[in-house]
Amino acid sequence: MIELRTPGELEAMRAAGAVVADMLAAVRAAAAPGVRLTQLDEVARGVLADAGATSPFLGYAPLRTTPPFPGVVCLSVNDVALHGIPTTQELADGDLLSVDAGATLDGWVGDAAITFPVGxxxxxxxxxxxxxxxxxxxxxxxxxxxxxxxxxxxAIAAVGRAGGCGINTDQGGHGVGRTMHADPHVPNEGRAGRGVPLRAGLVIAIEPWFLAGGHDDYRVDADGWTLRSADGSRAAHVEHTVAVTDDGPRILTTTR
Incomplete structure (x- = not known):
């Protein structure tokens, strides 16, 4: 079911989104060659604790066959496109790191992601x-x-295809509200003029993730979470939680 949010609810979601923005900024500042992914997860946990927020990622298990996610952020390195688990892996100079973070504050969720080079x-x-x-x-x-x-x-696919990137629509954007994943699904490729109508009050996570090799295929590791490009090429993932309003799109996952 698709739900529309009131102006007051958008303000509450904006507060949750600010926590997410702070998490991403703190993890980016801490990322350096020699730093372990588990250390970055601890940095993000600290931001959540300071804000009085919780993580919608921690313990998330969408399927009975999927083990609960063990971190508060997804940390995806190089050919890992999505859902990288915070392990003891050390970052190396020249790595490409994607950080996906979420926060729940007063019952409302924010969700965003960034990708940047390390060193x-x-x-x-x-x-x-x-x-x-x-x-x-x-x-x-x-x-x-x-x-x-x-x-x-x-619009997303036009930019990605022009850049020679691979695009897969199995994973993509989604509604956000009281839960991290809600209707509608927002794929990263599609036909203009089709799909669910956009109305003021709709809140969605828009999240292109592209594969540098130009191929659309991926594989999932035995851990049930880590999603890698099938050809070993590097990947990037960026995301904001966005409200559709009569005054234009409003990004909810930026710092106050």
């Missing part, structure tokens, strides 16, 4: 991040009343 950046990685970021901006710009979900999807 010395590779030009190809910077190009991939730039393409993915521009796709996110294009998707957000399409999130206006009168459009449809397909308009967001088509």
């Amino acid at each position: 010395t950046p590779r030009p190809a990685d910077l190009e991939l991040v730039d393409t993915t970021t521009r796709a996110l901006a294009a998707g957000i710009a399409a999130a206006v009343p009168g459009n449809r979900v397909g308009d967001i999807s088509a």
Whole structure:
């Protein structure tokens, strides 16, 4: 069921989104060669604790066959596109790190992600991040009343395909509210003018994730979570929680 939010509810979600933005900023500041992924997860836990918020990621298990997620952030390195588990892996100079974070505050959820190089950046990685970021901006710009979900999807894919990226629609954006995942599904490729109509008060996570190799396929590790590009190419993932309003798209996952 698709729910529309009141202005007061959007303000509450904005508070949760600010916690997410703080988490991402803190993890980015702490990420460096030699730092373990578990240490970054601890940094994010500290931000949640200081804000009096909890994690919608921790213990999340969408399927009975999926083990509960053990961290408060997803930390995806290089060819890992989504859902990377915070392990004892140490970051290396030149790694590409995607951080996906969520926070629940006063019953409302925020969800966002960033991708950035660790240490010395590779030009190809910077190009991939730039393409993915521009796709996110294009998707957000399409999130206006009168459009449809397909308009967001088509805008994202137009940027990604022009950049030579692989795009998969199995995982994508989604509604956000009292829970982390709600209707509607917002795929990263689709046909303009199709899908659920966008109305003021709809809140969605828009999250392009692209594969640098140009192929759309992925594989999932034995842990049931870690999603990698099938060809071993690097991946990028960026995301904001966005409200559709009569005044235009409103990003809810930025710092206050």
